[in-house]
Amino acid sequence: MLLYRLVVGLLACGIVVKLCLRRDWATLSDRLARTGPTDPGARVWMHAASNGELTSVKPVLSALLDRGVRLLITVNTQSARDMAEGWSLPNTDIRLAPLDLSHVTRRMMRQWSVTGYITVESDIWPHRFLNCPGPVLLIGARLTERTARGWARFPRFAKRVLSRVSYLSAQDSRSLARFRDIGLPHTAVGPVFDLKALYTPPTLPVPAELAQHFDRTTTWLAASTHGGEDALLLDAHKRAQADIPDLKLILAPRHPKRADAIIANLQARGLSFARRSRGETPDGVDVYLVDTLGEMPLWYQLAGTTFVAGSLTDRGGHTPYEPAAFDSAIIHGSDTGNFSAAYQRLGDAKAAIEAANAVEIATAVTDLTNPARQKEFAAAARRALHQDTNLDALMRDICSRLGA
Structure with missing residues (x-):
């Protein structure tokens, strides 16, 4: 854990310096979790790295909102943020993802009254997992052989991080096996479910x-x-x-x-x-x-x-x-x-x-x-590519873990 903190701390310093030199104060505020909500209330924090992940999880977002869940969505890129904002989702706040520093993630959880954290595909940020006061869920989770080998070099750290996972629905059986090998609790294992199979073509007429x-x-x-x-x-x-x-x-x-x-x-x-x-x-x-x-x-x-x-x-x-x-x-x-x-x-x-x-x-x-x-x-x-993707069953699992 100490090594991770050192590495992430150095990377964070570089990002902060770059944003300061660019005078990009709005992005810096998001990255340091200085941008809080305009109205109070508990929220589920969902993180989707970029456009692809965000698109794949959209049916889940809609289903959560239909069930009355308030969402805080974070993304890694400005283009993904623009996409999410273009959807005009109700009861949803959208921000650029904060740096995975312990004090920053704690501030994020506290300011937004986070009750649970959902991450999509392969973005595993240890401090978010460890500092979340509620359940941690991974959906459409993907773990490559190379990434799994990296985690396996630090077995105690991997097991500690994954011990916070309440539910994981892997994108494929190989990813699920790798997650289990590096410490995923058997109680957290959900069905294999590829979110991208839910993809619905958007309406974008060709001029x-x-x-x-x-x-x-x-x-x-x-x-x-x-x-x-x-x-x-x-x-x-x-x-x-x-x-x-x-x-x-x-x-x-x-x-x-x-x-x-x-x-x-x-x-x-x-x-x-x-x-x-x-x-x-x-x-x-x-x-x-x-x-x-x-x-x-x-x-x-x-x-x-x-x-x-x-x-x-x-x-x-x-x-x-x-x-x-x-x-x-x-x-x-x-x-x-x-x-x-x-x-x-x-x-x-x-x-x-x-x-x-x-x-x-x-x-x-x-x-x-x-x-x-x-x-x-x-x-x-x-x-x-058509498969029996039972979104209703997946949502029952997710809502059960979130208590929603």
Whole structure:
């Protein structure tokens, strides 16, 4: 515990100094839990790290609010905060997450009259667990093999932190086994439940002036790419274009700030492109670079095929649930540990294509420009990813632990 306090303390100092130099007093206030409620009352604190986690837990948020629970939601990023605020949820306060310092978390618990703490997926902050005066719940919990090995190096610390967990519903059976191995009490074990299976496509109509430039059958999307993937995907696009001259690629990087590096790759390959952030029209270009955030539903609707990125490097892959919900056929790389159970179901059902290099990706993209094949794979993915997700049963478990 002492080592953790030292490490977190040093990291916190760096964050505070950076915010002071930027004169970002509003963020600093949130990070130090100096921003309290405007009205009194007990609240359940729910933490979702960023947009993906927040989106996956939205059905749970709505169900809790329907039951009269007041919520304090914290997130790690400003974009996630903007998303949550855009939902205009009743009886809900939204803040940037505080630093995991003991005195800061105690202040947070005290100021907001926290009666319970819920964390989503993989954000485990020891001081929040240890200082919470009420039950601690993990839902959609995920623990990678690498992270589990890190916790296992400090078995007493891991057991102490996890001893505060009243309820854990893991995203997959492997994560559950790892949590149990590092000290999760058997009394806290709940059913395996992947929150992302509850994903419902948001209503985000495609503007006619944008839709007219894309034929869905011959448009594919590279969704949430990371450094090291773009060059491979662009090579695949050039290869596929040799067979499908009117093929278009929508390239959506995970981090838009990488746009300049991607443009260098485009120029090196002689590919024409338009840039979303600058309002450029995608008419007649090879690649539409969407270096923006919060618009992914648009691109799923425009692309009949999606390559789910983060799967060609060591990132563990991104969600297949979203493209499947939009009836976009799925291609992915081999690194899919973040959603291992979902990709296992896709593989067993032959409902997605795994491709490891530019040649294999180009072959898959070309195959899926056949309208019948594209429709077949999209429908198979929907069926494979459908599971008996009993939200009512999960909510009964959660509310029982919270006393709500």
